[in-house]
Each structure stands twice: as C-alpha cells, then as structure tokens.
Amino acid sequence: MTFSYDIRTIPFSRYGSFLTISYLRASGDRPEGVYLRTVRGGDMTSGAAFRIELTAKGEDVPYTTHATPSRLRLESGSGYAEICIFDGRTVGFRAVGVGVRLTLSGGDYDYAMQMKDNRWEVNSFLNEVRFMLTSMQGQIEMDAPWVRTKCTHVKAHFVPDAATNITEFRIEEYRTTWLERAFPSFDEGVQLVAAEYEAWRQSTLPSDDAYAVGRELASYITWSCVVPADGYLTRPAMYMSKNWMTNIWSWDHCFNAMALVRSNPALAWDQFMIFFDRQDESGLLPDFMNDKYALWNCNKPPIHGWTLAWMMDRTDWIGEAQLREVYEPLARWTRWWYNERDDDFDGVPQYNHGNDSGWDNSTIFHERGAVESPDLCAYLVLQCETLARIAGELGKSHEAAEWQALAQRTLDRMLEHFWQDGELRAVRTGTHERLQGESLINYMPIILGQRLPQEVQDALIQALSDEDRFLSPNGFATESMGSPHYEPDGYWRGPIWAPVIMLLTDGLRRGGYTELAAIAAQRFCRMANTNGMAENFDAIQGTGLRDRAFTWTSSVYLMLAHEYVKA
Known part of the structure; x- marks a missing residue:
C-alpha cells in the first residue's frame, strides 16, 4: 500500500x-x-x-x-x-x-x-x-x-x-x-521520483512492525526536507521542516546526521560538518543557517562531541580523513565555551540566554542574566573526551592527554559547583544563587553515566523515573508535571522534545539503566507513531504541538525504534 x-x-x-x-x-x-x-x-x-x-x-x-x-x-x-x-x-x-x-x-x-x-x-x-x-x-x-x-x-x-x-x-x-531542457513525460517523471524515494525508504533504519506507520512518515519527512547546496549552504542540508522552520539549527543537525550515518554516511557527514564550514574565527558556530544567511545572535549547546562519538561507534566510514577534517574545528568550538562564556572565571561556562541552551524558555532562564547549568558541563566533558579520542587516533598523544585532563577538571568542577543538598541545580553566574523551577535540564548530566558518583546517579534516576515528576505516559516532560510552572503547551516548560529523549535514553542505556531507557523510548515511539513527527508534544496527552513535520523528531524516532526500544 x-x-x-x-x-x-x-x-x-x-x-x-x-x-x-x-x-x-x-x-x-x-x-x-x-x-x-x-x-x-x-x-x-x-x-x-x-x-x-x-x-x-x-x-x-x-x-x-x-x-x-x-x-x-x-x-x-x-x-x-x-x-x-x-x-x-x-x-x-x-x-x-x-x-x-x-x-x-x-x-x-x-x-x-x-x-x-x-x-x-x-x-x-x-x-x-x-x-x-x-x-x-x-x-x-x-x-x-x-x-x-x-x-x-x-x-x-x-x-x-x-x-x-x-x-x-x-x-x-x-x-x-x-536554459531549455527536455522533459520526461508526466508518468515517467512520477515513476522516477517514486523509485528515488523507494530507494531512500529502503535504506531508512528498520524497526518492528509496531512502529511501521511512524517509520513511513519519518522516512518521507527526512527525504523531502533535504535542500541542495546553494548560496550560504556549502553542502546538501536537511531542513528542520518545509512548513515554517525552514532553516537548520546548530544542534538539530546532529540528530539528523546520527540517523543517516549507517545508511548514508556521506550525507550524514555533510549534515554534521555544514556548521563547521561557516565557523567564526573565534570558534563560535551560528545559531541557524539557510541558503541566504546565518544568525549569530544566539548559539546552541555543544552536543557535537557526544554526536560524533555516537556516529564513530556505528560506522567505519568515519576514517582518518574525516577525523583530520573535524578535529581543529571541534577543538575551536570547545575552547570557545571556556574562553568566551565564563564571565566570572570560575571554570564553569555559562549560557547567556535560554536560546543558547536550546531550551529557550526553560524555567532556569525565567529571569534576566547568565546561567551556569549542569547540562552544559556534561556536554563539554563528553566533547573533551571525544577530542581526546580523535587526538589519540591521529597520533597526537600529548593533546589527547590535555583534552582528557580538561574533561576531568570540568567534571570535578561540575560536581563541586552544582551538587548541593542531594541534587544538581543551575545557578546564576557570578552570585551562584540557585535558580527556581523544576526543569529537566538539571537532570541531563545522566548522559555522563558511570562517570558520576553513585549518589548523584541515584538522585537523577529517582527523579527521572518518578511518574509524578518527569516520566510522563509519553516520555520525559521538560518541566516537572508537579511544578507550578508546568504548561501543557509551554514549549520548554513541560512538553516532550525528541532531542532530550534521545540524549537521556542514550545516557541511561550507557549508564546501565536499560529498563528505564527502554520505557522512555517505547513511550516516545508509541506517541509519535500515533500523533506524528511534531516539533514537540503534550507530555500527558501526547498531542503533537506546533510544526508536525519535523526532521529531528523523525530522526530520533527512527533511531529509538531501531535500536533503543528493545534495550
């Protein structure tokens, strides 16, 4: 059919x-x-x-x-x-x-x-x-x-x-x-497009029959949202949507690259590298790009090290040439955070605005001012470790040791800085006053798995598995469902977002919490299979919110249904 x-x-x-x-x-x-x-x-x-x-x-x-x-x-x-x-x-x-x-x-x-x-x-x-x-x-x-x-x-x-x-x-x-060209007949044109799409569909990550409806939709959305290299775009780019979000953002592209790396590694590499092609001399990546321009007013979190390690673990296609291409740009991006986003010089980088975190209006950004958040340190730990891994493979043993040491220092500072009274909490830059709200962003360091002390892991898992707080019938809510700030359609104040599910599920599984990882993956996939590939979802009802043809949701769905629901 x-x-x-x-x-x-x-x-x-x-x-x-x-x-x-x-x-x-x-x-x-x-x-x-x-x-x-x-x-x-x-x-x-x-x-x-x-x-x-x-x-x-x-x-x-x-x-x-x-x-x-x-x-x-x-x-x-x-x-x-x-x-x-x-x-x-x-x-x-x-x-x-x-x-x-x-x-x-x-x-x-x-x-x-x-x-x-x-x-x-x-x-x-x-x-x-x-x-x-x-x-x-x-x-x-x-x-x-x-x-x-x-x-x-x-x-x-x-x-x-x-x-x-x-x-x-x-x-x-x-x-x-x-330039005048010869056209195929209409029926020939339809047949050619159908064959092209079918080849894409066949290479899309397979899943159980229970997730077949979502796989078909996700396959079409990811295929149809690719635009050609043109203008400011140096490579073919998978837009977030061809509804209204007609750009690529500098963390969204990571999830699309991950979903492609096994079946179409060259296109996956294009998705991953396209922002590094336009990197500023300082190391900063633009917030988003399209064929006409890039926006530099904000940026997105450094999940690129986590992304690249994930991709390297799943393909042999990323070889020495690719590692040499990415090493210095990834290093500059990492140094930018330490050099340009640490106003109080405490060794803990900050977000200047919610948009910089990807969690635009999370409750930790409720008031004006820069925020030091534990998730940022966790991403940088993983990014430094990935740089150490690449440096080692390229024979740069001294640099590998330096990156590994920076990863450890960042982890130590994160724990000293944010772990208080049995929980991790974001703080205000400079004053270090603890911020209000019950945002899921404080629990993202579970992606560090066994790098964390057991008492920290236990506290994070207790919150993530609490069905009155974050574990909704459809996945992880971005604000505790018991919080006075929870909003069913509050963007990052409650709704479920695919990239958060992917990061947490992967972290949980790698940390040994396979049952919770599988529950979260299954709930999310069941919801998306029923309600489509929306930008985000009502955490309790599962209703698709806003744009309902989103590629990063499609990509995360395909990865979870293929690899994580059976974990």
Missing part, C-alpha cells in the same frame, strides 16, 4: 528542492488555500509563490487533496489535477477535465513576460527567483495587468485542450538564466 499523507500538516516536496506545496491558512491579504512555495531565504520570508486553484468553465471549483511521496492529486467534481516535482527545480502539472489557475501576488516588482506562444516568464521579486511556465498541452491565458513598474498581479490560467480536455504544463524555478 502506497504511503499517503495530509498536506494540511505535511508539505508535498522532494529531496534536493526548495520547492514545496503546502496548505496555508488565511493571513493578511493571503487567502486560505494550497500554494506552490519556495523555502529559500529561511523562515523570515513568506515563501508563498502561486496559489493553486482548479477551474471548470472559467469558474473556481473546490477540491480535495491526496498526497504520496511522488504525486499530489487535486480531486474535484469536474475533474482532477496531478502534480509531481520532477527534480530540484521543476514541477510538472497534468489536469483532466479542469483548468488550473496559478495566482502570484505581493511582490513590489513582480511581472510576467511572454517568451513564446506557450511560454511565460514570471519574475517573483518577493521570492528572489524567476519561474518559467511552459504549456505542453492546452493553452495559457495570462492575466497580468502592468502598472508603471510591475504587474498588479499575475494569474496564469492553464486551459485544457478542446480535443482531449487535458492541460499539461511545467514550472521551472531559476535565478539567472533559463
């Missing part, structure tokens, strides 16, 4: 393309409907290009949608249209019994120019691209009134051929010069 999905929550797109088709709600002057979009420019641009309508006898007709990875079908009472994204920049349409109207509006200088009887160029300034519209069968009726410097709107109506009642056309996206 062919996998299908609802474009109201999951866009129709394909590997290697910025083009996508989405259902958008009404917003400002934009009416509700199905739109051909481009996700260039990240989530700060509208991305909406053409509204797609079906017509019969010149009038709009309502339709329903049915999507598979290779074909989107728009079904009306008068006929239907089918759409396939043939390659990274070409969309094919074929309609039977109905016409197709594409409407572009909103750009300051948008215009349409006829090139031949069957071809029009549409220049979309808002989206910073051009589109070539070519009719293969039927006619183009263009409504694009010119006023001074632009067309007030562009409406391209593709009318069926009178003899066959069919219209077929292509839309090509380009930025500079259009």
Whole structure:
C-alpha cells in the first residue's frame, strides 16, 4: 500500500528542492488555500509563490487533496489535477477535465513576460527567483495587468485542450538564466521520483512492525526536507521542516546526521560538518543557517562531541580523513565555551540566554542574566573526551592527554559547583544563587553515566523515573508535571522534545539503566507513531504541538525504534 499523507500538516516536496506545496491558512491579504512555495531565504520570508486553484468553465471549483511521496492529486467534481516535482527545480502539472489557475501576488516588482506562444516568464521579486511556465498541452491565458513598474498581479490560467480536455504544463524555478531542457513525460517523471524515494525508504533504519506507520512518515519527512547546496549552504542540508522552520539549527543537525550515518554516511557527514564550514574565527558556530544567511545572535549547546562519538561507534566510514577534517574545528568550538562564556572565571561556562541552551524558555532562564547549568558541563566533558579520542587516533598523544585532563577538571568542577543538598541545580553566574523551577535540564548530566558518583546517579534516576515528576505516559516532560510552572503547551516548560529523549535514553542505556531507557523510548515511539513527527508534544496527552513535520523528531524516532526500544 502506497504511503499517503495530509498536506494540511505535511508539505508535498522532494529531496534536493526548495520547492514545496503546502496548505496555508488565511493571513493578511493571503487567502486560505494550497500554494506552490519556495523555502529559500529561511523562515523570515513568506515563501508563498502561486496559489493553486482548479477551474471548470472559467469558474473556481473546490477540491480535495491526496498526497504520496511522488504525486499530489487535486480531486474535484469536474475533474482532477496531478502534480509531481520532477527534480530540484521543476514541477510538472497534468489536469483532466479542469483548468488550473496559478495566482502570484505581493511582490513590489513582480511581472510576467511572454517568451513564446506557450511560454511565460514570471519574475517573483518577493521570492528572489524567476519561474518559467511552459504549456505542453492546452493553452495559457495570462492575466497580468502592468502598472508603471510591475504587474498588479499575475494569474496564469492553464486551459485544457478542446480535443482531449487535458492541460499539461511545467514550472521551472531559476535565478539567472533559463536554459531549455527536455522533459520526461508526466508518468515517467512520477515513476522516477517514486523509485528515488523507494530507494531512500529502503535504506531508512528498520524497526518492528509496531512502529511501521511512524517509520513511513519519518522516512518521507527526512527525504523531502533535504535542500541542495546553494548560496550560504556549502553542502546538501536537511531542513528542520518545509512548513515554517525552514532553516537548520546548530544542534538539530546532529540528530539528523546520527540517523543517516549507517545508511548514508556521506550525507550524514555533510549534515554534521555544514556548521563547521561557516565557523567564526573565534570558534563560535551560528545559531541557524539557510541558503541566504546565518544568525549569530544566539548559539546552541555543544552536543557535537557526544554526536560524533555516537556516529564513530556505528560506522567505519568515519576514517582518518574525516577525523583530520573535524578535529581543529571541534577543538575551536570547545575552547570557545571556556574562553568566551565564563564571565566570572570560575571554570564553569555559562549560557547567556535560554536560546543558547536550546531550551529557550526553560524555567532556569525565567529571569534576566547568565546561567551556569549542569547540562552544559556534561556536554563539554563528553566533547573533551571525544577530542581526546580523535587526538589519540591521529597520533597526537600529548593533546589527547590535555583534552582528557580538561574533561576531568570540568567534571570535578561540575560536581563541586552544582551538587548541593542531594541534587544538581543551575545557578546564576557570578552570585551562584540557585535558580527556581523544576526543569529537566538539571537532570541531563545522566548522559555522563558511570562517570558520576553513585549518589548523584541515584538522585537523577529517582527523579527521572518518578511518574509524578518527569516520566510522563509519553516520555520525559521538560518541566516537572508537579511544578507550578508546568504548561501543557509551554514549549520548554513541560512538553516532550525528541532531542532530550534521545540524549537521556542514550545516557541511561550507557549508564546501565536499560529498563528505564527502554520505557522512555517505547513511550516516545508509541506517541509519535500515533500523533506524528511534531516539533514537540503534550507530555500527558501526547498531542503533537506546533510544526508536525519535523526532521529531528523523525530522526530520533527512527533511531529509538531501531535500536533503543528493545534495550
């Protein structure tokens, strides 16, 4: 049975393309409907290009949608249209019994120019691209009134051929010069895309039949969210989503790399290294990137050492060449934390803002000011250990010893700094006053496993296994469910997040707490299998919240279902 999905929550797109088709709600002057979009420019641009309508006898007709990875079908009472994204920049349409109207509006200088009887160029300034519209069968009726410097709107109506009642056309996206190419037939294009997707699906991490529904969805989301190397992107990049989170963030990419490393190690390496390609001289990594720019106002936590060690344990593909490529960039990223994020010079790095931690609005960031949090020290311990491992493999024995010594010093300082009265708690930089709230972030050091004293492990496990505090029916809540600050849809104040589940589950298993690790993995996978690959989830109800086509959720689901639920 062919996998299908609802474009109201999951866009129709394909590997290697910025083009996508989405259902958008009404917003400002934009009416509700199905739109051909481009996700260039990240989530700060509208991305909406053409509204797609079906017509019969010149009038709009309502339709329903049915999507598979290779074909989107728009079904009306008068006929239907089918759409396939043939390659990274070409969309094919074929309609039977109905016409197709594409409407572009909103750009300051948008215009349409006829090139031949069957071809029009549409220049979309808002989206910073051009589109070539070519009719293969039927006619183009263009409504694009010119006023001074632009067309007030562009409406391209593709009318069926009178003899066959069919219209077929292509839309090509380009930025500079259009080059004429031969097109496959519509059916050939669909077959090629279907075969390409099936090869991806077959290589997706396998799991038990109980998790098959989620595996199909996660496979499609991860495949369709890859965009090409272009502009600021030095490598192919798996975006977080092609809904609204149309960027890559500098810890999200780690989980996508991990899920790919066994089946597609070269692409996994691209995901891992892409931020290091744009690393600042200081060692800082940008917060997020897209094809147009990077944001440097914030950053994300240093989980890269943990990620790389995890990947190295699961593939022989990462060899000397890759280790030499990553060693110095990873070292600079690590030193940045010690050099640039320790305002009180106590040897314990800090987060200046919640966004720097990835836990944007966690209760430890409830008040203004830099925060020293135990999770950051735990990540740095693992990162230093990974650097020691790489240095050893590269024959840099002196540097390996230095990194190992820094890992131990960081662990010692973490315990001296945060372990008080039988618990780990984040503190304010400088004053070291303990911060309020009951955030799960304080319990992330369980990823250190047996490096921790037994009494620390026992305290963390007691809290993590408490079903009145953090262990919800669906995984680990990010704020204690008994906390006065708990919010069911409070972002990092309660909901479940896939990366936290992955970090904790892996740490629990490696620390020997395999039963708790399996429980958490099973609960999360059961929830996502039922409710989709959302950005986050209501901890108690399991409802998917916000964006429901998220790649890091998909990647974590695939890894947990493949490796951890049976632990």
